[in-house]
Amino acid sequence: MTSANVDPAAAPLTAASAGGSASGRRHAGLTRRLVPYGYLSPTMLLLTVLMVVPIVMVIGYSFRDNVIVNKNPVFAGLVNYAKVLTDADFLAALQNTAVFISVSTAAHLVLGLTFAMMLNTKLLGGITKAVFRIVYILPWLFTIAVIAVIWRLLLDPAGVVNYVLQTLGLIQDGVSWLGEPGTALWAVTFANIWSGYPFFMISLLAALQGISADLYEAAAVDGTNWLQRFVHVTLPQLRPVIISMAVLDLIWTSQQFALIWMMTGGGPLNSTEMLSTYTYKQAFSEYEFATASAAAVIVLLLTAALAFFYVRQQREQ
Amino acid sequence: MTGMAKTRIKTRHTLAKAGVITGLVIGGLFAGLPIVWMLSTSFKSNGDVFQNPPNLITDTFSLDAYLEILGNGEQLRFFLNSYIVAFAVTILTLLVALLAGYAFSRFRFPFQRTINAVIVSVQVVPPITLVVPYFGLVVALGLYNTYPGLILTHMVFTLPYAIIMITAYLNTLPRELDESVKIDGGTSWTALWRVLVPISVPGLIAVGVYTFMISWNEYLFALTLTRTNDMRTVPIGIQLLMGQHSYEWNQMMAMSILGSIPVLLLFLLFQRRFIGGLTAGAVKA
DSSP states (O other): OOTOOOOOOSSGGGGOOOSSOOHHHHHHHHHHHHHHHHHHHHHHHIIEEEEEEEEEHHHHHHHHTTTTSSOOOOBBBTTHHHHHHTHHHHHHHHHHHHHHHHHHHHHEEEEEHHHHHHHHHHSSOHHHHHHHHHHHHHHSSSSSHHHHHHHEEEEEEESSHHHHHEEEEEEEOOOOOOHHHHHHHHHHHHHHHHHHHHHHHHHHEEEEEESSSSHHHHHHHTOOOOOIIIIIIIIIHHHHHHHHHHHHHHHHHOOHHHHHHHHTTOSSTTTTTHHHHHHHHHTTOOOOOHHHHHHHHHHHHHHHHHHHHHHHHHHOO | OOHHHHHHHHOOOOOOOHHHHHHHHHHHHHHHHHHHHHHHHHOOOOGGTTTTSSSSSSSTSSSSSHHHHTTTTHHHHHHHHHHHHHHHHHHHHHHHHHHHHHHHHHHTTHHHHHHHHHHHTTTTHHHHHHHHHHHHHHHHTTTTTSHHHHHHHHOOOHHHHHHHHHHHHHHHTTHHHHHHHHTTHHHHHHIIIIIIIIHHHHHHHHHHHHHHHHHHHOOHHHHSSOOOSSOOHHHHHHHHHHHHSOOOHHHHHHHHHHHHHHHHHHHHTTHHHEEEEEEEHHHHH
């Protein structure tokens, strides 16, 4: 499942102990067995404090009335969950997140695969391809805060995107892409597509280079054309990588906060509200830490469902 | 083969080549133009940013926006904070992950698979789920608005990846290396530091670069766990430029470029190694 799983054939070093009295040997054996935990102790300490404790805390918060603000919060049962799940803003956020992550992931896949295949061509020289590869990876190297300001600049009503579209005659007047409920979600999705495809591209390029040339030669001997080779050789070979990348991308994109927060803040009129921005606002704008915690737990459960699918998929391979 | 068939194949080859080049150029424009526009805007005066028709280079071409950022103590402080936090996160992550990776690579012990599964699954826990309890925790520990608060919380995202990558790297090194140290009477500790670490430098660099990038780019925790501008990092600094008076687009773009330089440089320097490690981790993680 993971690269951290080492092959079981490797000899355990713990068996190497020898000599000394019976009790001394037992003592040495115990110490020896504790050695790996010693190496792991900083990691376990950090992950306990930074992962286990916070998750227990947030679950605890979600069942109480207003925590953090209230000094002595009392048990409130499922009140917070009922409040969140019946909140129209939350449901809008859920729907927006679904659109945002599915469109982003689909576009990342299509662009990533197209670019990876163009970069994998035998028709061009190595240097040309290397230059294009760097250009294609560039969007991924900028932090999300930078991506957000670039696209706010480009999509400004007086910005260069509107100028180009007007010059081409595609629109009449300048569109306020981020200011209108009808276009804002598509605008942030577009910015996210632009910033996220390179990761797919890099992984798919590596996978493409791993496909044996024999498969293509055999297909060519059978007289297949380019499209047939793509459908019958390339896609089946890439399938495992595509599926795992897609699930990971759905998970990562659902966690996107900075881009939305800096481009639209969830507006206008909730049109770009995501589960992440909704949770953040509940906590740090409304100071409703208990409902924020309930929303945070729901987000965690949704992610766990996706992760479960991912792990099962990895096992099948 | 007849001459005509040869010409036909040659023509088809040229056509295919032209098609690929056209596709690559269109894709390259899609990827590169927004960045070119950012660069161009950073050299304009703020009044020329939305000039109609737009120009890549205007009469007001200057480095003023950069000088403005670099001459402003508050902005420089954002950079200093980002460097302090990212370097500390990188060093601590490498140290902690090296020990953990060593345990996973060279020892067999009970609960190994379980602990490993926990570390892998930590990677998908949403930051937004953690931010509410972190806020409570960091305030309770007296780490609100401090470097350690940011450094510790960043490590929760850098550690799992680093452990997975380092374990994979150590697994590629032959066991005979550390066995020979033990035959000479050394412990597993000396084997790690005398033998494995020196030859793992390339792998550690790749992990370090990735760690630095994650920390340098982190936004949510930097936003919620700091309060005053003297503790904030570059991504928040960029956002603050957006909020203030009117929009200083040229300064925002100059700050964005200055803030991107460390990551761009690291990537270009270690490109090959980095992509190799990344794809190995992404596909297997």
